[in-house]
Amino acid sequence: MLLRMSRRLGITLFSIAAVIVITFALTRVLPGDTAAYFAGPAATEDAIQEVRVKLGLDRPKYEQFIRYVQDLARGDFGQSLTTGQPVIRDITARLPASAELTLVGLILSILIAIPLGVLAAVKEGSMIDHVSRVIATAGVSLPVFFTGLLLAYFFYFILGWAPAPLGRLDIIYSAPRHVTGFYLIDSLIARDMDVFWAAAKQLILPAATLAIFSLAPITRMTRASMLAVLSSDFVRTAKASGLSTRKVIITYAFRNALLPVITTLGMVFSFLLGANVLVEKVFAWPGIGSYAVEALIASDFAPVQGFVLVMAVLYVLLNLMIDLLYGVIDPRVRMAA
Amino acid sequence: MSDAPLLEIKDVTVEFATRRGIVRAVEQINISLTKGETLGIVGESGSGKSVTSYAVMRILDRAGTIANGSVVFSGIDVREMSMIFQNPRAALNPIRKVGRQIEDVLKQHVLADTRDIKEKAVEMLRQVKIARPEERYHAYPFELSGGMCQRIVIALALACQPRLLIADEPTTGLDVTTQKSVMDLVVELTRARGMSTILITHDLGLAAAYCDRVVVMEKGKIVETAMSSEIFKSPSHPYTKRLMKATPKVGGTLRGLLPDGAELSPAASMPKMSIDKTEKPLLEVRNLVKEYPRQGATKTLGELLGKPAPAESIFRAVDGISFTVGKGESVGLVGESGCGKSTTSMMVMRLLDKTSGDIIFSGEDIGSIPASEFAVLPQRKRIQMVFQDPTDSLNPRFTAVRAIADPIMRLGGISGRDALRARCEELAKLVGLPVELLDRFPHQLSGGQKARVGIARAIALNPELVILDEPTAALDVSVQAVVLNLLQDLKDSLGMSYLFVSHDLNVVRLLCDRVIVMRTGKVVEEGTAEEVLGSLKAEYTRELLTAIPHPPL
Structure with missing residues (x-):
């Protein structure tokens, strides 16, 4: 087990390491002259130089790369030209x-999608199966900016239940002291319930938008995986030895069906993290996706490089976590070192 | 037998809703079972024997319904029945410790409380004769052998203290010795508890040896019911007679397996190829060794159980074996699972690299050619293989003709669609596969037809040596009888040599000139079929032979 973990690490x-090389290379092939952009539209050729x-940027590429790695080691990702930070x-x-x-x-989505998927598989071909299929298909076929706008229109404009879709916190509140950067958690640490509720209210609509979008892959994968397990021999044995339906479905079938579901969750999470630019735009959410897109449009390579690097590292770490989780769930994975 | 029946199946018909309409899997069957009785239900695949038991257990899947008739239990309800299954490893939850699985059943039936539940689970393991039950409690199914898994399944089935046990092909896929110990255990435990048992099997011998009464089913109907002492002496129904005839037994012949007046394959009527037996052997294997690094389940299990890791970190699957196969000779490689017979055949087939030793094929050392390169060499044509599972060894997206043509297209040197088609048709005729079936896909063919496709593919390049890896293990006995005869006729008419890998001694006896008995990677005994299987010199061979169920005669 230890050996396997260290090998995995x-x-x-x-x-x-590969990601660092690729991000470096990638940003060098982006179109647009960074120096020209930085110098401004009125700059002379000399100023640009x-x-x-x-x-x-006049240095050979390998020197630039060495400097890049040295900077990274010091935690220096460079300066953003657009924000000046x-x-x-x-x-x-x-x-x-x-x-x-x-x-x-994602948590919202899991809370709905997994029970829905399990139910759809247990009662295959029933009303609930069809309903879950319709919900999932509808969720994934509507573009997120559309569901986002729709939600904002109903819950903010018509009903007035939700606050204005303007960022993470209403302007009358000040952000809680930075600990984790998650307002929900930081506000709890600061024991400021007002801020907690305010942040939660801001969060609910964009989170729901994402949840609706990610329902489909999770529900479908849960259903497919459950169906496969439910028709397996050991579920038949469990039924034949008289175990209760609940025990058969939860302990026997569901745990075995979890592996592909967890893989899907990992993929959905990493996809949503970097790709929900549209949701961030609709709800004026100061997220990393919109930041990267703005930098990209402005040919501002340092933030793009930083974004790609951070996302790749997160993705790699997430996969590591999933792999370790596999080992926890499935003893065969643990043994097959 | 004067007791009122414990279970009575009256006029039961089970129907399955399929895309092509309703299919009757079981029609109007009547079975009764008294307390303490052991009943065998025997039949080939598709006879409805398993469906009958599922109907009794109420675990038919969604498409199946009991359309007619009734299943009556006197005094017991469904919860007092248990079932054990074929393929024990798949029948256990792969990611739950076996001890916990037994506990689940105990808990469900309120037979233990939290304080003593572990002791009771360990006690169940002890009752099914699992050595070191305290350690095995923590094992996962993949860490245990097939026989041990079946014991766990039996423990699960008995944990709820049933009054009726249904065993559905409980020993199919297990070695004969394991089969014997598992069946002995089932009989011992059920008898001690006064339970009734229904044994579902395709093996008439097994049923007759362990059951009081035998029911023979064919195509969803019961054709004969008799005491097992009677059924072997005087089978009354023609189907039972045919089934008995097709079961390989001591003193039988290959032709004797076939029903009277059966049609033989065209190969049977072809002239026999004369073989010069004095020639050098076609295949010579010398001191062949295959080693694997010892790791994975065995090692981790050792660590888990707190045992020191084995000193040698290398496992010898094949431990220095030598043998020869002459031209036109068929040699049987026999042994229990794990004895190294399949590893040996894979190395000779050049699908697996040896660790050391020589494989000499008609004077050439083919053992030194890496397996990865062998596939494109001209020698590939001369050694071909028929695989164990006729279904799994065919590409589901290839038609029969495409499957047979595959090796010809790669190595056969026949070009042109018509020539290829003609050769495939010729081969199909040779193996007795109707030419009109050539354009079907594997799922549209029966087990026997798929086996024929596999054989036609293997002989398509006129090989000199064919390796047969349990070619009939997945087939019903009547189909097996036909396929074995076909193999014999093909060998005689085409002058091929066979290396026949099998665990079934009776089949080997019929087909092979010489037999090699293997155990733990070594050759235990070698000689002509009569010598080895007739005189029983080696202890191990005797053990294997006596483990084959003997019906009361």
Whole structure:
């Protein structure tokens, strides 16, 4: 087990190293001259050249790479030209916002999708199976900006239940002291229930939008996986030895069906984290996705590089976590080192 | 037998709703079972024997319904019945400790409380004769052998103290010795508890050896019911007679397996190829060794149980074996699972690399050619294989003709669609596969037809050596009889040599000139079929033979 974990960690480190090389290469092939952009539209050729030298862009590529890695080691991701801030500060401010949103959205989705998927499989072909199929299909076929706008229109504009879709916190509140960067958690740590509820209210609509979108893959995967397990021999044995339906479905079938579901969850999470730009835009959410897109449009390569790097590292770590979780659930994975 | 029946199945008909309409799996069957009685239900695949038991247990899947008739239990309800299944490893939850699985059943039936539940589970393991039950309590199914898994399944079935046990092919896929110990255990435990048992099997011999009464089913109907002491002496129904005839037994012949007046394959009427037996052997295997690093389940289980890891970290699956196969000769490689017979055949087939030793095929050392390169060499044509599972060894998206043509297209040197088709039709005729079936996909063919496709594919390149890895293990006995005869006729007319890997001594006896008995990677005994299986010199061979169920005669 220890050997397997250390081997797995080795692979993880290798992937991260590969990611660093790729992000570097990727941003160098982006179109647009960074120096020209940084120098401004009125700059002369000399001024642009001066900026280029200042940024080290006149150096050979390998030297640039060495400097890049050295900077990374010091936690320096470079400066964002658009915000004028160090990239690392922008990312640490914005990543928790995206992560909080995605996590809450995913938890909401899991709470609905997994029971729905299990029910659909247990009562295959029944009304509930069809209803779950319709819900899932509808959720994934509506574009997120549309469901987001629809939700905002109903719950904010018509009903007035939700606060204005303007970021993480209403302006009358000040953000809780930064501990984790998750407002829900930070406000609890600060024992400020007003802020907690205010943050929760801001969060609920964008999170619901994400949840609706991610219902489909989770429900469908749960259903398919449960169906396969329910028709297996050991479920038949469990039924034949008189175990209660509940025990058969939860302890015997569901636990065995979990593996593919967890893989799907990991994929959905990492996809949503970086790709929910539209939701962030609709709800003016200061997330990492919109940050990266803005930087990309502005040919501002340092934030793009930082974003890709952070997302890749997160993805690698998430996969590591999923792999370890596999081992916890399935003893065969643990043994097959 | 004067007791009122414990279970009475009256005029039961089970129907399955399928896409092509309603299919009757079981029609108007009547079975009664008294207390303490052991009843065998015997039949080939598709006879409805399993469906009958599912109907009794009320575990038919959604498409199946009891359309007619009734299942009456006197004094017991469904909860007092238990069932054990074929393929014991799959019948256990793969990610739950076996001890916990037994506890689940105990808890469900309120037979233990939290304080003594573990002791009771361990006690159940002890009752099914599992060595070191305290350690095995913590084992997962994949860490146990097939026989041990079946014991766990029996423990599960008995944990709820049933009055009726239904055993559905409980020993299919297990070795004969394991089969014997499992069946002895079932009989001992059920007898001690005064339970009734229904044994469902395709093996008439097994049923007759362990049951009081036998019911023979064919195509969803009961054709004969008799005491097992009677049924072997005087089978009354023609189907029972045919079934008995097709079961390989001591003193029988290959032709004797076939029903009277059965049609033989065209290969039977072809002239026999004359073989010069004095020639050098076709295949010579010398000191063949295959080693695997010892790891995974065995090692981890050892660690888990607190035992020190075994000193040698290498496991010898094949431990220095030598043998020869002559031209036109068929050699049987016999032994229990794990004895190394399949590993040996894979190495000879050049699908697996040896660790050391020589494999000499008609004077050439093919053992030194890496398995990964062998597939494209001209020698590949000369050694072919028929695999164990006729279904799994065919590509489901290839038609029969495409499957047979595959090796010809790669190595056969026949080009042109018509020539290829003609060769495939010729081969199909040779193996007795109706030409009109050539364009069907595997799922549209029966087990026997799929076996024929597999054989036609293997002989398509006129090989000199064919390795047969349990080619009939997945087939019904009547189909097996036909396939075995076909193999013999093909060998005689085409002059091939066979290396026949099997655990079924009676089949080997019929088909093979010489027999090699293997155990733990070594050759235990070697000689002509009569020598080895007739005189029973080696202790181990005797053990294997006596484990084959003997019906009371």
